[in-house]
Amino acid sequence: MIALEKLTKVYGQGPSAVTVLDNLDFSVAAGEIFAVVGPSGAGKSTLAQCVNLLERPTSGSVVVNGENLSSLSEEKLRIARRRIGTIFQSDGLFSRRTAAANVALPLSYLGVTARESKKRVAELLDRVGLTSRSNYYPHELSGGQRQRVGIARALALRPTILLADEATSGLDPESTTSITTLLKELRDDLGLSILFITHEMETVLKVADSVARLDHGHIVESGRVVDLLRDASSPLGRALNPVRVPLVGASDENAWVVSYTSSEVPTDWVTRLSGTLSTPVSLLGASIETVNGSVVGNATIGLRSSDAAAVVAAAAALGLDARPGVHGVEASPGKAADRAPGKAADRTPDREPAEVAA
Numbered sequence: 366m367i368a369l370e371k372l373t374k375v376y377g378q379g380p381s382a383v384t385v386l387d388n389l390d391f392s393v394a395a396g397e398i399f400a401v402v403g404p405s406g407a408g409k410s411t412l413a414q415c416v417n418l419l420e421r422p423t424s425g426s427v428v429v430n431g432e433n434l435s436s437l438s439e440e441k442l443r444i445a446r447r448r449i450g451t452i453f454q455s456d457g458l459f460s461r462r463t464a465a466a467n468v469a470l471p472l473s474y475l476g477v478t479a480r481e482s483k484k485r486v487a488e489l490l491d492r493v494g495l496t497s498r499s500n501y502y503p504h505e506l507s508g509g510q511r512q513r514v515g516i517a518r519a520l521a522l523r524p525t526i527l528l529a530d531e532a533t534s535g536l537d538p539e540s541t542t543s544i545t546t547l548l549k550e551l552r553d554d555l556g557l558s559i560l561f562i563t564h565e566m567e568t569v570l571k572v573a574d575s576v577a578r579l580d581h582g583h584i585v586e587s588g589r590v591v592d593l594l595r596d597a598s599s600p601l602g603r604a605l606n607p608v609r610v611p612l613v614g615a616s617d618e619n620a621w622v623v624s625y626t627s628s629e630v631p632t633d634w635v636t637r638l639s640g641t642l643s644t645p646v647s648l649l650g651a652s653i654e655t656v657n658g659s660v661v662g663n664a665t666i667g668l669r670s671s672d673a674a675a676v677v678a679a680a681a682a683l684g685l686d687a688r689p690g691v692h693g694v695e696a697s698p699g700k701a702a703d704r705a706p707g708k709a710a711d712r713t714p715d716r717e718p719a720e721v722a723a
């Protein structure tokens with residue numbers, strides 16, 4: 366487990382001092398993938414450098430399995446750093462070394478015998494599915510394969526923490542999926558704490574258990590991915606799962622935005638809602654999927670009912686949060702019944718993920 370406690374990084378001094386990370390507090394449990402997203406300049410790279418202690422924090426601590434690494438001497442830190450494996454956007458492989466020789470590098474620094482090293486490298490390359498490529502040079506491998514070699518190398522010293530800094534950025538979708546699948550296997554099989562720093566929201570949805578949004582050095586929002594997706598008031602949740610532009614309903618229909626609040630929502634909820642309210646329900650748009658084993662859904666529906674409180678209550682009984690769509694801006698949750706429902710035709714598209722994430 367890794368915990369950041371009031372982690373602060375200030376560059377410069379006096380009037381020119383810039384606080385790049387401001388009192389960050391979060392932890393990543395063993396067996397958890399925790400993503401950090403944020404726009405350019407938010408402090409993601411600085412965070413990565415402070416986590417693997419390439420940069421000393423100005424104040425606060427990086428605690429790994431109960432030990433405060435930020436207070437260690439340089440010599441002890443060198444040893445402690447082995448507990449944190451790092452993978453970068455650029456795989457950082459040595460072009461004149463084969464995949465196996467690249468993976469062996471950290472072992473050779475430790476003076477591991479040739480025989481032991483060979484055995485360990487074979488295990489690691491098998492772990493990342495590249496046994497058949499062990500004698501290939503980096504230029505003979507695909508981008509995804511090179512990143513896998515980078516992961517094998519990061520695991521060589523048996524770290525408990527894996528830091529992935531934009532590790533899938535620039536990879537094609539298939540390679541990204543192969544890396545996210547591998548990271549989830551490593552999380553489960555080795556119980557790693559994985560800190561996954563990225564600007565790609567789609568990848569967060571694929572890989573992360575929890576996510577935090579960093580902005581100007583502050584964590585502005587964080588939580589379990591499933592909880593954020595189910596919280597209609599969460600900008601991060603909406604950025605993770607952008608609402609597709611819904612159909613425009615009939616002119617006498619009111620638009621409602623509906624979100625699943627649990628996994629217990631019946632699959633025939635549209636029919637049931639219609640029955641309870643004794644009015645037809647038009648399905649104008651929907652996205653329903655399984656994320657980390659939990660069902661997450663959002664839909665836009667059109668209704669003729671003008672009794673907002675009845676709509677909210679009928680939806681709640683089905684495990685749904687319903688809010689009127691009001692001129693392209695969704696009403697605050699909990700206030701749904703207080704607001705006049707807007708017409709479906711008034712609704713403009715929701716924000717795109719890039720606006721929130723980047």
Ligand SMILES: Nc1ncnc2c1ncn2[C@@H]1O[C@H](COP(=O)(O)OP(=O)(O)OP(=O)(O)O)[C@@H](O)[C@H]1O
Nearest residue numbers: 376377383385403404405406407408409410411412
């Ligand atoms: N060595 C440094 N000295 C002074 N300021 C720095 C230094 N390194 C980074 N910064 C500043 O810290 C802020 C955060 O930079 P950082 O590279 O951590 O952001 P980022 O979120 O990784 O951005 P990007 O996604 O564009 O890489 C920026 O305003 C940057 O100018």
